Amino acid sequence: MHELSIALEICRMVEQRLGPAQVHRVVAVGLEVGNDAGVEVESLRFCLEALLTSPPFHAAVPELARRPGDVLRLSYLTVDDGSPQDATAGAPGAAGAG
Amino acid sequence: MAIRTIDVRERVMAKNDELAAGVRRRLRAAGVTTFNLVSSPGSGKTTLLERTLAALGEELRIAVVTGDVQTHDDADRLERHTTRLVQAVETQGGCHLDARQIATALEAIDLDATRLLLIENVGNLVCPASWDLGEDAKIVVFAVTEGEDKPRKYPKMFRQARYAVLNKIDLLPYVPFDVDRALGYARDVNPDLTFFRTSALTGAGLDSWYAFLRGQGGRGPGV
Numbered sequence: 619m620h621e622l623s624i625a626l627e628i629c630r631m632v633e634q635r636l637g638p639a640q641v642h643r644v645v646a647v648g649l650e651v652g653n654d655a656g657v658e659v660e661s662l663r664f665c666l667e668a669l670l671t672s673p674p675f676h677a678a679v680p681e682l683a684r685r686p687g688d689v690l691r692l693s694y695l696t697v698d699d700g701s702p703q704d705a706t707a708g709a710p711g712a713a714g715a716g
Numbered sequence: 717m718a719i720r721t722i723d724v725r726e727r728v729m730a731k732n733d734e735l736a737a738g739v740r741r742r743l744r745a746a747g748v749t750t751f752n753l754v755s756s757p758g759s760g761k762t763t764l765l766e767r768t769l770a771a772l773g774e775e776l777r778i779a780v781v782t783g784d785v786q787t788h789d790d791a792d793r794l795e796r797h798t799t800r801l802v803q804a805v806e807t808q809g810g811c812h813l814d815a816r817q818i819a820t821a822l823e824a825i826d827l828d829a830t831r832l833l834l835i836e837n838v839g840n841l842v843c844p845a846s847w848d849l850g851e852d853a854k855i856v857v858f859a860v861t862e863g864e865d866k867p868r869k870y871p872k873m874f875r876q877a878r879y880a881v882l883n884k885i886d887l888l889p890y891v892p893f894d895v896d897r898a899l900g901y902a903r904d905v906n907p908d909l910t911f912f913r914t915s916a917l918t919g920a921g922l923d924s925w926y927a928f929l930r931g932q933g934g935r936g937p938g939v
Contacts, residue, residue, distance in 0.1 A: 620811050620812065620842060620843035620846075623810060623811075623812075623814075624728060627728055627729075627731065627732075628728055630731075631724075631726060631728065631731070635722065635724055635726075645719060648724075649728075654872060655846070656842060656843070656845055656846045656872050688872070689727075690727065690728045690729060690846075691725060691726065691727050691728060692724045692725075692726050692727075692728055693723075693724060693725055694721050694722060694723055694724055694725075695721070695722040695724060696719060696720070696721050696722075697719070697720060697721075697722060698718065698719050699718040699719075699720065700718070
């Protein structure tokens with residue numbers, strides 16, 4: 619139950635972060651989960667996998683990295699813009715390309 | 717297809733913490749001291765609150781918000797001991813209260829006529845530790861029937877709390893519970909914990925609890 623509510627909050631954050639941006643689909647959702655965060659990682663992964671099946675996520679993959687301490691942070695999103703151009707250009711805060 | 721990575725680095729609890737900060741500002745501006753009572757199910761939180769409301773409800777102008785997964789049973793019990801509003805939050809499966817629920821509950825509470833707000837969280841020693849409700853302090857309640865090892869098993873909750881109530885001490889002759897060991901485990905996790913030993917059923921130890929509340933009620937940020 620706890621992990622489900624956290625997963626729902628993560629989905630809300632992802633949607634808010636994307637805003638009106640023209641994103642074809644979310645490919646991956648990157649998270650940092652502290653060992654003392656009070657979160658069971660596999661349970662959170664299960665909840666995210668279930669929630670990320672619906673639009674606009676289109677089966678995005680949750681990528682969970684363990685960290686020391688109690689950090690619980692949405693660290694990055696990998697998105698597909700649906701166009702062949704290099705979408706990193708002009709995207710504030712963007713880093714890297716595939 | 718163009719794949720790109722968006723750097724986010726945002727705390728998952730940021731939205732709840734923002735709401736909690738708003739709740740805290742509102743309560744402190746009104747001079748209301750707020751405690752968030754957390755525990756496992758069956759530790760005696762509701763009985764402790766029944767006794768507290770009966771003894772101090774009018775004197776300290778206590779308002780209560782209760783959280784339960786299902787039913788308003790706790791709120792119904794508490795309403796028998798006070799003429800003031802008891803706000804019930806039914807989480808419908810949620811395993812903790814969050815700041816949004818408290819912000820909503822405050823809409824129905826006359827804060828100008830309140831000195832002390834007691835929040836009875838959902839019975840759960842895990843999840844409520846992670847959710848700031850805008851309280852001045854968390855009070856963890858644990859009972860001698862639960863075993864001494866609760867602070868070791870649920871360290872985050874005991875680390876987050878400022879006060880600990882060891883309840884059901886009337887049952888000590890009947891259960892294998894080592895008080896010194898339990899308090900030692902709790903201090904290992906949080907050396908700054910202040911303890912109360914009570915039986916909400918018989919009233920043992922409640923004088924200290926009441927004195928504590930009398931000393932805190934209405935002080936707001938000074939807690």
